Amino acid sequence: DAGVIQSPRHEVTEMGQEVTLRCKPISGHNSLFWYRQTMMRGLELLIYFNNNVPIDDSGMPEDRFSAKMPNASFSTLKIQPSEPRDSAVYFCASSSNLAGGTNNEQFFGPGTRLTVL
Amino acid sequence: GENVEQHPSTLSVQEGDSAVIKCTYSDSASNYFPWYKQELGKRPQLIIDIRSNVGEKKDQRIAVTLNKTAKHFSLHITETQPEDSAVYFCAASKTGGFKTIFGAGTRLFVKA
Numbered sequence: 078d079a080g081v082i083q084s085p086r087h088e089v090t091e092m093g094q095e096v097t098l099r100c101k102p103i104s105g106h107n108s109l110f111w112y113r114q115t116m117m118r119g120l121e122l123l124i125y126f127n128n129n130v131p132i133d134d135s136g137m138p139e140d141r142f143s144a145k146m147p148n149a150s151f152s153t154l155k156i157q158p159s160e161p162r163d164s165a166v167y168f169c170a171s172s173s174n175l176a177g178g179t180n181n182e183q184f185f186g187p188g189t190r191l192t193v194l
Numbered sequence: 195g196e197n198v199e200q201h202p203s204t205l206s207v208q209e210g211d212s213a214v215i216k217c218t219y220s221d222s223a224s225n226y227f228p229w230y231k232q233e234l235g236k237r238p239q240l241i242i243d244i245r246s247n248v249g250e251k252k253d254q255r256i257a258v259t260l261n262k263t264a265k266h267f268s269l270h271i272t273e274t275q276p277e278d279s280a281v282y283f284c285a286a287s288k289t290g291g292f293k294t295i296f297g298a299g300t301r302l303f304v305k306a
Contacts, residue, residue, distance in 0.1 A: 108292045120238070120283060120296045133293055168237060172292070180226045180287045183294065185237040 081186035083169050089192045095157040098189045101150055102171030110183060111144055111154050112168040120168075126152065127174065159193045166190050196221040198286050200297030207274050208305050215300045217284035218266040224286040227267050228294070229258060232281045241282075242269070274304045 082101040090096055102109050110125040124134040126146045134144070141160070146152040156163055170183040197220040207213050219227075225246035230238035244251045244258045244267065251258050255274075260267040271278055281301050287294040 110292075110294075119298045122293060122295070125292060127292055174292045180289070180292055180294065182228060182240045182243065185239070187237055 081169055081171050081184050083167075083186035083189050085189060086187060087190045087192075089194065090159055091194050092160055093158045094193075095155065096159045096163075096191060096193075098154040098167050098169075098191070100152045100154070100169030100186060102152070102169070103184055104150070106171035106173045106184070107149070108172045108174045108183075109146060109152050110170040110172075111152070112170065112185075113165045114168060114188075115165045123154070156191075159191075161193045164191055164193050196224065196286060196288075196293075196295045198284060198295045198297045200284050200300055202300060203298065204301045204303070206303040206305065209274060209276060211274055213271045213274050213278070213302055213304075215269045215282055215284065215302075216266060217268070217286075217297050218264075219286040219295075220265070221286070221288060222262075222265060223288045224265075225289055226287045226294075227258070227260060228285050229269050230283045230285065230296075232283065232299075234280070238283060271302075274302075276304050276306050278302060279304045 084099045108127050111123040113121045123136045124144045129146045144154045166188045168185050168188045170185045172181050172183045200217045228243035231241045232238040242256050244260050255272045257270045281299045283299050284297040285294045
């Protein structure tokens, strides 16, 4: 298995532009997480999905952020319009969790380093 | 909501010494406690985890202890090596919710 795949690996854009980050979870995993990592705020959970359904988006900082998971093998995180303070590394992670069961290891993708000028 | 506090934020040890990182959590229902290691420029990767029905778990030079009464858990690394230098994150989650709350991280430096 190739692990969690994220694209692009690096993104440089100008303030006001739309940014779309993509993630392909490990095949068979039913939970998907989006995190943002900065020096100041550490590793923050933005949103997570279970069986393609958004469960908790309380970590999404603003309405400029949105995430979708149209099927079990693909998810996007979109920022529109982007701002310089959105500059961070965005990680996608997936895991296999059974409803009502204890949680399991999250496998992280390589991350997307976003720079908004 | 759940909160996980991690100490220290930075830890510097001499090669061969032991390193201990401590975390406390707030939600008594938490029952899964993973530890992740993140090397510079890389992704976080699980190194060890413990569930609430176990008090201690060991994997070679790494061990984790859990005290549910006090709501704290610790990572112990013995015989540290330069390649142990990284940022270590503790985390907590509970059954019925897949949300994992991470600590702020500990940057470990192992001096050769």
